[in-house]
Amino acid sequence: MNWFSLLFQKGETVKKMREESGARINISEGNCPERIVTITGPTDAIFKAFAMIAYKFEEDITNSMSNSTATSKPPVTLRLVVPASQCGSLIGKGGSKIKEIRESTGAQVQVAGDMLPNSTERAVTISGTPDAIIQCVKQICVVMLESPPKGATIPYRPKPASTPVIFAGGQAYTIQGQYAIPHPDLTKLHQLAMQQTPFTPLGQTTPAFPGLDASPPASTHELTIPNDLIGCIIGRQGTKINEIRQMSGAQIKIANATEGSSERQITITGTPANISLAQYLINARLTSEVTGMGAL
Template identity: 90%
Template sequence: MDGKVSEGGLNVTLTIRLLMHGKKGETVKKMREESGARINISEGTCPERIVTITGPTDAIFKAFSMIALKFEEDINASMTNSSVTSKPPVTLRLVVPASQCGSLIGKGGSKIKEIRESTGAQVQVAGDMLPNSTERAVTISGTPDAIIQCVKQICVVMLESPPKGATIPYRPKPASAPIIFAGGQAFTIQGQYAIPHPDLTKLHQLAMQHPPFTPLGQTTPGFPGLDATTPTSSHELTIPNDLIGCIIGRQGSKINEIRQMSGAQIKIANATEGSAERQVTITGSPANISLAQYLINAR
């Protein structure tokens, strides 16, 4: 959100982010021209795209009403050939900095209840943050009209309580999906499909070759000093206390996953008084250690 907050709050510039599937290039062009809002769609190969809509609030509402009506048209079109009798509601997913979600929910859920009742739209704020970000998904569904009213109220809340601290924006990444290893290959899960992931497969194969892999470019058999008995070495790193949680995961789930994927042993020292960091020791072959480090940094 830009810093231009003026009294009345409705002619300020505001940025609203929303998650969408698929390509809608032509439609977007028309929406830009008619609404006067800046509409940007994230690039990438992900099925999910982030659509960023920036402009004065009235331009944003205009863009949203066009999006909601377009979604409704799509629903109507898909219903003409189907036997479904009840019409599904239009659903949009906004991406909102977690620091603003509290204001959106209100004390004891009072604000979100008020928005639901006054607009007739269903509003759901996700309990967890989106992967690798400090943003949450807010799902709105209802008639196009209810959705527009609902977006208006959400804009007002976002203007009244700007995000606190730095926001790490959500970027859809195929790799932020769950990862499955099967038959020596790594797959990421997207919707109902498992999609082979070559980069992760390479890492996985490196981790699984217990004789340490030869450094790249040195494929000469019997390279001196690189027989299968390469001694295990250990590597130490320090991690700030406030980040250790996301590496350990709930009841150690994440750290166990990293141990399994890397094949390295990982010990996390207990917190010492007065220190803001924890010592982490990784033991294993050089290949296992570099993979463990990679996975820890990725977290």
């Protein structure tokens, strides 16, 4: 067994685990709500590292219950990341293999039906006592050794956590933990957009004066985005692009994919300030995706 990965909700000091297990334990970097912990080494070392992590999780649960009114202790839960091509063997014909693992170890095992975002891997969730989890992992390892992955595996990489942006008192702030941090660049662009975007209260209309237009003429700007990055601009069900439209005041249209083209065209229409703010927000999303900074 060369390596195994699990999803891990918070960072841990692993020096002691490395020394005592003899396994290499690496934790992925980045401002992400999930971290990937990769364990490499001989099979025995991997199992020992898993045991230490499972018992550490149980210790954290016990400690958290000391300040809680809950009477029953929740099970330890780990999420393994497994190539999708191996999940069939893990489930077995008619679910026979996964049923056998559940019954023989006492652990609850669930294999996700869908692949993790932008990868060819699926999550396998294991819940139970530390001893049940260790036995379960051992059996899963045996199955994976007997049925190697087929084809290339695209590993799952958690996306950086997006940082909320709020506007208050004419200033822009990014939320980091419990604090609102002033964002001078975004503030400047937002103020320009507000100065040049007419605001009409609900139920009122702006009087029309012949030959006088209170707002600057709209202009159009076009840019191209690689197909593999357009998803981070659009967001789930269009949430991100709608946020950018609302924050910038610009009209933003994304062209449909063209056969044979690796790029998508984005057309931004509005005042110069609207367009500048929209471009800034789009670039922030791209920077977050490419560098893992999670800027917006």
